[in-house]
Amino acid sequence: MMVKKANLVGRPVDPGDCGDLGIHIDRTGRWFYHGSSIDRKEMVCLFAQMMSRDADGRYWLISPGEKGTITVEDVPFLAVELFTGGSGREQVVSFRTNVDDLVTVDQDHPIYFADCPQTGEVVPYVTVRDGLDARLTRPVYYELVALGFEERFDDEELYGLWSSGTFFPLGRLTDPD
Template sequence: MDFLSPKHGCDPAAAVDCGDLGIHIDRQGRWFYHGSPIARREMVCLFASMLCRDADGSYLLVAPGEVGRIEVEDVPFLAVEMFVGGAGREQILSFRTNVDALVTLDADHPLRLAGGGEAEAPAPYLRLEGGLEARLTRSVYYDLVARGWEEERDGEKVYGVWSSGVFFPLGRLTPSE
């Protein structure tokens, strides 16, 4: 693959399939090539700019004319920092990922919670462009929870946050029947 190509769209159908590229992203957002860490941040950011999601849910690196699959343990990115503008229902929450992308929590980039059963803590994910996601780190999630408040939704008390004029539930406060 030509990794020095400028940023482009995800169109794997118009590319030569190079198969498995030997790149793996672990749960902590670390990138590896054939088991060795990719230490150069600039390379990780370049690869990240070429990453997209195929219709089957697999992850692809797409360069002009070439495409290859990579393995992702959970999601490819982490939200490592949160920025707050405004307050209350007028607040706007933005996140910086581990590859320095800035994403605002809004209707196009919603938050989803996975897990959160009795034995596990909820895992919060922020939707990015192209079907990609960033998992909020624990410290960022705690910062997010600290910005939340109670709302009444469909007769239930719900705890969540406002951002960009949208309420994002983080959990119910009313015990279920």
């Protein structure tokens, strides 16, 4: 018996919506399935490659045959290692995430800061891809800050770093008027 595939003519197949898949990513970057930790890194990395985020902010795992939502406590990834090349305005900064994505900081993958709703502290993030972000771990952030230097923009003293030809402010050195 021969089985036909619906996608033989190049039309995209809309995978069926399975609803909530029971997968949760906690604030520390750990993945869980119905409360049980997913400890195989290879499995987490595979799921991470199938992840996307829609315009409403929902996280999805999408395979060719099915899709479903997952919950994410903060962001799905952590930036766990920093790499640099060049120096000064020619510097290029990259991160490795906990799921082994490599992200180069540039206009499409900026560093940004947001307030943590639980603690009120300002937290650093980097855009990884398609609305998916990584939180910089504390050691990586300290390493990043050590690479920065002072720049003046529009009569404002800023501390930050250059990557891929773009300046990314990490903080103000003077109080705004």
